[in-house]
Amino acid sequence: xxxxxxxxxxxxxxxxxxxxxxxxxxxxxxxxxxxxxxxxxxxxxxxxxxxxxxxxxxxxxxxxxxxxxxxxxxxxxxxxxxxxxxxxxxxxxxxxxxxxxxxxxxxxxxxxxxxxxxxxxxxxxxxxxxxxxxxxxxxxxxxxxxxxxxxxxxxxxxxxxxxx
Amino acid sequence: xxxxxxxxxxxxxxxxxxxxxxxxxxxxxxxxxxxxxxxxxxxxxxxxxxxxxxxxxxxxxxxxxxxxxxxxxxxxxxxxxxxxxxxxxxxxxxxxxxxxxxxxxxxxxxxxxxxxxxxxxxxxxxxxxxxxxxxxxxxxxxxxxxxxxxxxxxxxxxxxxxxxxxxxxxxxxxxxxxxxxxxxxxxxxxxxxxxxxxxxxxxxxxxx
Numbered sequence: 001x002x003x004x005x006x007x008x009x010x011x012x013x014x015x016x017x018x019x020x021x022x023x024x025x026x027x028x029x030x031x032x033x034x035x036x037x038x039x040x041x042x043x044x045x046x047x048x049x050x051x052x053x054x055x056x057x058x059x060x061x062x063x064x065x066x067x068x069x070x071x072x073x074x075x076x077x078x079x080x081x082x083x084x085x086x087x088x089x090x091x092x093x094x095x096x097x098x099x100x101x102x103x104x105x106x107x108x109x110x111x112x113x114x115x116x117x118x119x120x121x122x123x124x125x126x127x128x129x130x131x132x133x134x135x136x137x138x139x140x141x142x143x144x145x146x147x148x149x150x151x152x153x154x155x156x157x158x159x160x161x162x163x164x
Numbered sequence: 165x166x167x168x169x170x171x172x173x174x175x176x177x178x179x180x181x182x183x184x185x186x187x188x189x190x191x192x193x194x195x196x197x198x199x200x201x202x203x204x205x206x207x208x209x210x211x212x213x214x215x216x217x218x219x220x221x222x223x224x225x226x227x228x229x230x231x232x233x234x235x236x237x238x239x240x241x242x243x244x245x246x247x248x249x250x251x252x253x254x255x256x257x258x259x260x261x262x263x264x265x266x267x268x269x270x271x272x273x274x275x276x277x278x279x280x281x282x283x284x285x286x287x288x289x290x291x292x293x294x295x296x297x298x299x300x301x302x303x304x305x306x307x308x309x310x311x312x313x314x315x316x317x318x319x320x321x322x323x324x325x326x327x328x329x330x331x332x333x334x335x336x337x338x339x340x341x342x343x344x345x346x347x348x349x350x351x352x353x354x355x356x357x358x359x360x361x362x363x364x365x366x367x368x369x370x371x372x
Contacts, residue, residue: 003228003230004230004231004232008230009230009232009233012228012229012230012233012237013233013236013237016225016237016240016241017240020240020241020244023244023248024244024247024248024251027248027251027252028251031251031252031254031255031256034255034256035254035255035258038254038255038258041258042258042262098266121262123266125196128199128340128341130263133262133263
């Protein structure tokens with residue numbers, strides 16, 4: 001078959017695409033349990049971080065989550081009693097510059113005091129907006145009294161607010 | 165013969181025909197990721213991996229690829245390696261995957277990959293094309309890492325996240341913004357081209 005004939009071009013292109021897509025699909029299937037476990041750990045560590053419960057590693061985080069955190073609605077809000085005080089945490093999402101920013105915010109049940117904030121997922125520019133995951137950023141939001149169910153922190157250029 | 169060709173490819177990609185300061189390829193990612201040394205290392209390793217393997221694959225397939233769909237096949241092969249890298253990072257290095265965000269996917273658009281596929285892999289044997297892709301990635305890495313060292317050190321006072329500068333050091337905010345990468349890339353180009361011109365003049369003088 002001639003290399004420039006339409007049949008060869010179509011068959012070759014189809015075969016190449018199919019072969020590479022099959023390999024990617026297999027790689028995706030094989031790594032699916034690992035990706036799911038990473039996602040679960042990301043959410044659980046964010047919940048623990050928002051409640052201010054320290055953990056050493058993934059195993060420790062899983063044990064502490066099971067022992068100290070209760071789920072109110074599946075995957076969406078949590079509760080934990082720390083030093084005799086009950087706190088609740090909720091997952092919330094809002095628009096960022098490049099995509100949705102998902103956070104977990106823990107506060108007193110009346111929404112008057114923020115316990116902690118952790119970013120679950122974001123697509124912001126690494127080194128710039130992506131730095132919202134660094135410890136100093138959520139740390140600046142804790143201990144702030146919330147106003148009418150909203151926790152906010154100001155910076156010279158902008159104010160970010162999350163519904164609690 | 166093969167050895168001297170391999171050395172010549174290495175020298176070309178690292179110095180005389182470096183992708184950043186001579187070919188001016190891959191500048192977008194140079195601006196984007198060089199404010200953090202860790203992200204720079206991972207991004208450049210990703211580019212090196214994708215360039216080397218896509219050059220190897222495309223060179224091995226070159227006699228079968230019809231000219232009409234040459235570039236489509238090149239993009240399919242490059243995308244394959246970049247998506248594979250993304251899948252592996254998400255599974256085995258989730259923190260890194262999270263930090264790099266959209267930049268891993270954007271390796272597909274890095275001009276170095278297409279540049280090496282078109283300029284080298286189309287006309288050379290697979291092993292030499294692999295070497296060319298690998299050394300092009302290393303040439304890209306060497307410049308980006310040098311820029312990232314300056315930017316992270318002056319912008320954050322750290323290297324790989326570890327504090328190097330004293331606590332009293334006032335960080336240079338401009339160094340974590342994209343404009344500083346423009347200045348630094350320009351300075352690297354100026355330095356490299358001046359040095360190359362001087363060496364060329366000395367070599368010409370010696371020949372006389």
